Amino acid sequence: MTQPTPVILSAQNVDIFYGDNRAVKNVSLDFRRGTVNALIGPSGCGKTTFLRAINRMHDMTPGARVAGKILLDGQDIYDPAVDPVSMRRRVGMVFQKPNPFPTMSVFDNVVAGLKLTGVRDKAQLMQVAERSLRGAALWEEVKDRLNTPATGLSGGQQQRLCIARALAVDPEILLMDEPTSALDPASTAKIEDLMSDLKKVTTIVIVTHNMHQAARVSDTTSFFLVGDMVEHGVTDQIFTSPRDERTEAYVSGRFG
Numbered sequence: 001m002t003q004p005t006p007v008i009l010s011a012q013n014v015d016i017f018y019g020d021n022r023a024v025k026n027v028s029l030d031f032r033r034g035t036v037n038a039l040i041g042p043s044g045c046g047k048t049t050f051l052r053a054i055n056r057m058h059d060m061t062p063g064a065r066v067a068g069k070i071l072l073d074g075q076d077i078y079d080p081a082v083d084p085v086s087m088r089r090r091v092g093m094v095f096q097k098p099n100p101f102p103t104m105s106v107f108d109n110v111v112a113g114l115k116l117t118g119v120r121d122k123a124q125l126m127q128v129a130e131r132s133l134r135g136a137a138l139w140e141e142v143k144d145r146l147n148t149p150a151t152g153l154s155g156g157q158q159q160r161l162c163i164a165r166a167l168a169v170d171p172e173i174l175l176m177d178e179p180t181s182a183l184d185p186a187s188t189a190k191i192e193d194l195m196s197d198l199k200k201v202t203t204i205v206i207v208t209h210n211m212h213q214a215a216r217v218s219d220t221t222s223f224f225l226v227g228d229m230v231e232h233g234v235t236d237q238i239f240t241s242p243r244d245e246r247t248e249a250y251v252s253g254r255f256g
C-alpha cells in the first residue's frame, strides 16, 4: 500500500456566518497533497460557503465571518500576519461559469496572474503559458490562436483556459466550484479526465452537485447537510458503505 501524502489543508472547527445565519457549523477536515476532494450535498447546505473560506473570499462579503482555523501547510490563513493577496496565489479558484478576462487574448489571460507578480520576460511568459495550457489539456486546440480574443473560444475551452490561468502561478490548491455545471457532456468529460493529471501538480477541492462526477474523479468525499459536515471519507467508502444513514439516503438518491 502506498503511504498517504502529507496533509496540505486542515480545517479545524470552522464556523461561517452570514450575519446571524450560521451557514457552516463546526467543520473539521483534512485534505492531503495531490488528491481530489469532493464536497457534496443538497442545495444550500454550505458547500460553496466552505470552499470560499479556503481562499478568504468571504473577506469581500459584507457581514460574512469565519471562525475556527484553516491551516495551509500548517499556517493559519486567517492569521493577521498573512497577506490575503499572496495567500490567494497559493490557492487558485475556478468558478461555475467560465470567466476569462473578456478584453484579453488567450495568451494574456493565461499569464495575467504571473504578470501581476512582476514577470515581464517574454520567453519565460511563453514557457509558462505553454506549460499551463498543456496542463489544462488546451494547448493543441489554441497554440495557433494564442493572440486571438479568449471570448472566441467555446465554453468548454474557456473553462480550461480558466484552469490554465489558475495553474500559471503554481497553486498548491485549486478550488473548483461546480466547474462543469455550465458545460456540455463532452467538455465535462474533458475536464473530468484532466483532474487525474492535475493532481500530480496540485491538490483539488471540488464542489459538485453531480454524485457520479464525485464518484468518478475524487479520492475523498465530504457530505454536507444544512451546514454540518455529516461524513468525510475515502470516496469508495462514502458511496458503497457510508456510516451515517443521512449520507446513505443522499448517495442512493433518496433526497437532494
Ligand SMILES: Nc1ncnc2c1ncn2[C@@H]1O[C@H](COP(=O)(O)OP(=O)(O)OP(=O)(O)O)[C@@H](O)[C@H]1O
Pocket: 018, 021, 023, 041, 042, 043, 044, 045, 046, 047, 048, 049, 050, 061, 209
Ligand atoms: N452572500 C451570502 N449572504 C447571505 N447568505 C448567504 C450568502 N451566500 C450563501 N448564503 C446562505 O448560506 C447557506 C449556504 O449556502 P451555500 O451557497 O454555501 O450552499 P451550497 O451547498 O453551495 O448550495 P448550492 O449547491 O445551491 O450552490 C444558504 O442558506 C445560503 O442562503
